Amino acid sequence: MTRTPVARGPKRPLKSAPVPLFTNRGLPMRLSRYFLPTLKETPAEAQIVSHRLMLRAGLVRQHAAGIYTWLPLGFAVLKRIEQIVREEQNRAGAQELLMPTIQSADLWRESGRYDDYGKEMLRITDRHERDLLYGPTAEEVITDVFRSNVRSYKDLPKILYHIQWKFRDEVRPRFGIMRGREFLMKDAYSFDLDTAAARRSYNQMFVSYLRTFDRLGLKAIPLRADTGPIGGDLSHEFIVLADTGESEVHCHRSLLEMSVPEGVDYEGDLQPVVDAWTGLYAAADEMHDAAQEATLGDALVTARGIEVGHIFHFGTKYSAPMGAAVAGPDGEPVTVVMGSYGIGVSRLVGAIIEASHDDNGIIWPESVAPFHVGLVNLKVSDAATSAACESLYEGLGRERVLYDDRDERAGAKFADMDLIGLPWQLIVGPKGVAKGMVELKNRATGEREDISTESALARLAG
RNA sequence: CGGGGCGUAGCUCAGCCUGGUAGAGCGCUAGCUUUGGGAGCUAGAAGCCGGAGGUUCGAAUCCUCUCGCCCCGACCA
Numbered sequence: 001m002t003r004t005p006v007a008r009g010p011k012r013p014l015k016s017a018p019v020p021l022f023t024n025r026g027l028p029m030r031l032s033r034y035f036l037p038t039l040k041e042t043p044a045e046a047q048i049v050s051h052r053l054m055l056r057a058g059l060v061r062q063h064a065a066g067i068y069t070w071l072p073l074g075f076a077v078l079k080r081i082e083q084i085v086r087e088e089q090n091r092a093g094a095q096e097l098l099m100p101t102i103q104s105a106d107l108w109r110e111s112g113r114y115d116d117y118g119k120e121m122l123r124i125t126d127r128h129e130r131d132l133l134y135g136p137t138a139e140e141v142i143t144d145v146f147r148s149n150v151r152s153y154k155d156l157p158k159i160l161y162h163i164q165w166k167f168r169d170e171v172r173p174r175f176g177i178m179r180g181r182e183f184l185m186k187d188a189y190s191f192d193l194d195t196a197a198a199r200r201s202y203n204q205m206f207v208s209y210l211r212t213f214d215r216l217g218l219k220a221i222p223l224r225a226d227t228g229p230i231g232g233d234l235s236h237e238f239i240v241l242a243d244t245g246e247s248e249v250h251c252h253r254s255l256l257e258m259s260v261p262e263g264v265d266y267e268g269d270l271q272p273v274v275d276a277w278t279g280l281y282a283a284a285d286e287m288h289d290a291a292q293e294a295t296l297g298d299a300l301v302t303a304r305g306i307e308v309g310h311i312f313h314f315g316t317k318y319s320a321p322m323g324a325a326v327a328g329p330d331g332e333p334v335t336v337v338m339g340s341y342g343i344g345v346s347r348l349v350g351a352i353i354e355a356s357h358d359d360n361g362i363i364w365p366e367s368v369a370p371f372h373v374g375l376v377n378l379k380v381s382d383a384a385t386s387a388a389c390e391s392l393y394e395g396l397g398r399e400r401v402l403y404d405d406r407d408e409r410a411g412a413k414f415a416d417m418d419l420i421g422l423p424w425q426l427i428v429g430p431k432g433v434a435k436g437m438v439e440l441k442n443r444a445t446g447e448r449e450d451i452s453t454e455s456a457l458a459r460l461a462g
Numbered sequence: 463c464g465g466g467g468c469g470u471a472g473c474u475c476a477g478c479c480u481g482g483u484a485g486a487g488c489g490c491u492a493g494c495u496u497u498g499g500g501a502g503c504u505a506g507a508a509g510c511c512g513g514a515g516g517u518u519c520g521a522a523u524c525c526u527c528u529c530g531c532c533c534c535g536a537c538c539a
Contacts, residue, residue: 344539
């Protein structure tokens with residue numbers, strides 16, 4: 001059979017299609033074309049809720065112990081979280097750069113950590129028998145960059161960060177993505193002339209963490225953490241509250257009700273904010289103080305959570321051995337004081353699910369949801385229903401919409417939609433379409449309402 | 463790294479004790495019927511039973527070694 005040439009339409013200018021940074025990051029998408037392998041049953045290896053749901057909802061697949069492939073839907077969430085972290089870092093005055101994953105062992109010998117770090121560090125040898133390692137953190141690299149490029153106190157302060165994959169060869173990876181060996185982390189490093197200035201940097205990061213977790217739809221509690229040999233009170237862990245969290249938190253009730261500062265002036269004095277958040281009793285299980293808790297009475301609450309951030313002032317621990325100094329105002333060299341500030345970006349995906357799910361699946365906070373709305377065509381074979389869906393799909397085009405146009409039964413579609421947890425479901429069936437009505441369902445509350453297609457569009461656009 | 467467990471179809475698992483050449487449910491493909499909360503029937507496709515060696519006429523099954531994964535503990539973003 002010969003093919004008739006396809007007739008070409010009239011010449012018209014190329015439609016300027018949006019060019020997203022990541023193709024799965026907020027473009028409208030048809031489920032029939034999307035790579036979303038959902039599972040009805042739970043794979044045997046997954047024990048905790050977030051791991052189970054991440055596998056079932058088609059977010060990730062395990063590659064090896066503690067190492068995962070991010071599938072499109074999971075990758076979209078990861079990127080959204082990463083972007084929020086980035087925006088809040090930038091807002092606080094930190095500057096993004098990108099350091100390598102593979103690092104030279106020589107740098108780590110300078111800081112003395114090459115021998116100290118132990119088996120958690122994945123060591124690699126290249127073809128010239130040079131010792132390399134897959135970075136578990138980046139203090140050495142950033143200190144090296146700093147010392148070879150910054151000469152004067154006038155260049156301080158600086159906070160530099162990157163969002164990069166790390167590897168720690170955990171003895172026992174577990175909890176899916178939450179305790180993997182390979183993980184995505186935001187790590188920032190501050191450089192200051194003295195401890196007072198370092199505290200300002202610390203406070204900036206502290207406040208930006210409050211804002212970051214808040215934007216992610218999480219309730220985070222800062223806990224005073226062990227500072228090791230450095231001492232002082234400049235180290236905090238940020239614990240995100242989740243009923244299924246792995247660690248226990250004891251804290252003052254008021255801490256849970258405290259509101260996160262808005263419109264922060266990061267150049268201003270942040271000490272009052274930090275004081276407010278650190279003034280109330282809060283301790284991890286292993287650090288808690290029964291005597292102090294007794295005085296709290298009813299104000300004491302015990303909750304569960306997941307550590308998602310850790311900020312740390314470490315003075316000259318790396319700058320001294322590695323010779324990171326600048327000329328001070330008097331011309332004399334001053335060893336810079338440093339701090340580091342981590343956020344477990346990939347871990348946050350799991351933490352958010354732990355904090356926000358129900359029996360049917362994930363419930364994404366709006367800010368990180370891979371799509372804003374799931375458009376559910378209940379009867380693909382019905383011309384009117386499909387036409388209505390197409391027009392809604394078109395109308396919602398600038399929203400993040402996932403259109404379930406698969407020829408599946410209603411039940412399967414509802415189950416999948418609940419499982420992947422998009423904030424809104426727009427359900428379109430023949431009965432409603434006949435009356436010009438669709439159903440809008442809120443995933444978090446389960447509330448449904450029948451509304452006209454016009455108001456559905458208006459609601460979802462607003 | 464100590465202790466325990468598991469590797470059989472894409473997923474969940476049975477079969478192993480007592481050797482005789484591989485099964486179920488779900489999923490997948492096709493057809494018919496269904497169609498608002500994971501449908502029914504029929505017919506299919508799909509597994510060198512994690513790998514290597516050994517015992518045996520014969521091994522998913524017994525023995526040895528090995529690799530992988532999971533759980534508990536110690537350790538960590």
